Amino acid sequence: MLYTSFHRSSLLTQLQDLATYNCWAITRLTDWLKSKPAVLLEASAASSFPGIKATLLHIWEVEREWMGHLQQRPNGLQQGIDDDLTTVLNRLVEQAADFSKYVQSLTEEEVQEDCYCQLWFSETICRPRFEIIQHCLNHSTYHRGQVVTIGHQVGLKDAPMTDYMFYVLKVKEQASGSSKTETPANRKNTDSYGRNSFLAVNFFSKQ
Template identity: 40%
Template structure:
């Protein structure tokens, strides 16, 4: 069998990668939340220098940004701006549920859907990229802020952060 025949089409590979990355994002968010649930809530809510004053506010930023990007790739998604302002336990639940919703939606996208260009016009930028680019942006953004949360946790005295690297997920956690 030739290498060309054994290699899946680019479109199928792209669909696999986007689905796997969305599943990874859900797993990583849940792993981080489950770790944070073991910590005293008063410490998790304490201010720590970062982009956002607290871990909870950073989690809200993650979930609201994921909701925004879901509304970009899914025309049926309902999002009109930041609306969530729950307590810590509600924030934990919402991040996990929304990450699952995002992963489940990405699972429904066909290769042609992923390549479909979608115009985004907002106060900060305008672009017209394929949906897979927006999915990658969303997942990368969440990864960035999960890293900040680990650093904030370290500054608050948490020394046992979980491993949430993409390769760890692929090798050990799937």
């Protein structure tokens, strides 16, 4: 059984971590898709968007649009773009990397600042920057799930694991060397804010 201590965080560090995770998940997903026949990625399927390529294009368009709002330089949706599959895959990864880099550059004060947005489905709105970031990352996660589901419809049933906790335990902490593996018998008393709490995870320790 693996016990990993919780780490202190703020709203900004949580957003930065999620933006990094989003980039990792999109890269992992697109690397998998690049190994599959293009005809399957462009095949029609029943979903919010009619196929894997169309869904990937939507993720890219929306991340691009919201990043423009965050920077107060609206880009607008580019609906109807019909680039080749390789271009769509590469643009999606590049956009996720740009979005993550942008979030890493923000300060605690900047994530609280208001942003004015003119949306195609609403009048001009004013929302704090952190809400827009949360919305954008949640939107991408939602549609990545659809890509996997569409994959099952067209015969692609070996999608890679992109769960957030998998990223935390198998990628983030191992890469940083910050993971603390402990047992109940050797836990040390630590400060408040949850450092005396531990998350027990059986699934990943058996992988």
